[in-house]
Amino acid sequence: MKEVIIATKNPGKAKEFEKIFASRGVAVRTLLDFPELPEVEETGTTFEENAVLKAETISKALNKMVIGDDSGLIVDALGGKPGIYSARYAGEPKNDQKNIEKVLSELKGVEEESRTARFYCALAVAIPGQETYTVSGTCEGRILEEPRGSNGFGYDPIFYVPEKGVSMAELSSNEKNQISHRANALKKLDSELDSILERAERS
Ligand SMILES: O=c1nc[nH]c2c1ncn2[C@H]1C[C@H](O)[C@@H](COP(=O)(O)OP(=O)(O)OP(=O)(O)O)O1
Numbered sequence: 597m598k599e600v601i602i603a604t605k606n607p608g609k610a611k612e613f614e615k616i617f618a619s620r621g622v623a624v625r626t627l628l629d630f631p632e633l634p635e636v637e638e639t640g641t642t643f644e645e646n647a648v649l650k651a652e653t654i655s656k657a658l659n660k661m662v663i664g665d666d667s668g669l670i671v672d673a674l675g676g677k678p679g680i681y682s683a684r685y686a687g688e689p690k691n692d693q694k695n696i697e698k699v700l701s702e703l704k705g706v707e708e709e710s711r712t713a714r715f716y717c718a719l720a721v722a723i724p725g726q727e728t729y730t731v732s733g734t735c736e737g738r739i740l741e742e743p744r745g746s747n748g749f750g751y752d753p754i755f756y757v758p759e760k761g762v763s764m765a766e767l768s769s770n771e772k773n774q775i776s777h778r779a780n781a782l783k784k785l786d787s788e789l790d791s792i793l794e795r796a797e798r799s
């Protein structure tokens with residue numbers, strides 16, 4: 597079976613990648629399968645830079661093709677925050693519940709029309725001996741006043757998806773995987789995916 601390695605320790609992301617790639621007959625391994633590998637420091641100033649750091653660090657360690665995902669929530673009324681700091685917005689150790697509470701408290705009193713936001717996902721593909729490249733995807737929505745739903749992960753319970761009329765956490769995983777920022781970024785790899793996977797098998 598073909599296989600890709602995703603440089604993530606986030607179980608929510610891992611599940612999404614597993615599902616999306618399973619439909620193409622591709623197995624996914626993540627850093628959860630390689631606990632001995634070091635933590636990648638996310639020192640970049642953009643999602644793309646951080647995705648490249650994740651992909652290249654792990655690709656070099658394993659000498660294999662690796663995909664990195666750096667993603668987050670961009671809230672217009674907060675000047676783009678939490679942005680690249682989404683995972684640790686409420687401090688260390690990272691905690692989805694606390695991050696949600698911080699965003700909701702910062703948006704207290706902001707009316708619905710001004711609560712626009714988007715999820716952003718940068719993916720970097722690192723292949724030994726080749727130049728790393730990146731793609732990105734977004735998903736537009738609005739921040740709710742209260743969490744709704746229990747599917748997904750991260751900020752999904754407070755992210756309202758207007759085209760679906762529910763929060764991201766009220767969508768099934770299949771529904772989320774049709775419209776998410778991550779799915780939209782992966783769609784841009786589609787035309788190249790077969791050649792990427794072949795190179796991955798050889799690497
Ligand atoms: O579909 C999503 N639905 C809800 N929230 C999401 C999503 N995608 C990213 N997010 C949030 C979670 C975390 O607060 C941050 C990602 O941070 P990010 O550094 O990319 O991932 P992470 O530290 O959780 O795992 P890792 O770096 O090992 O991939 O944005």
Ligand SMILES: [Mg+2]
Nearest residue numbers: 606638666683
């Ligand atoms: Mg991270």
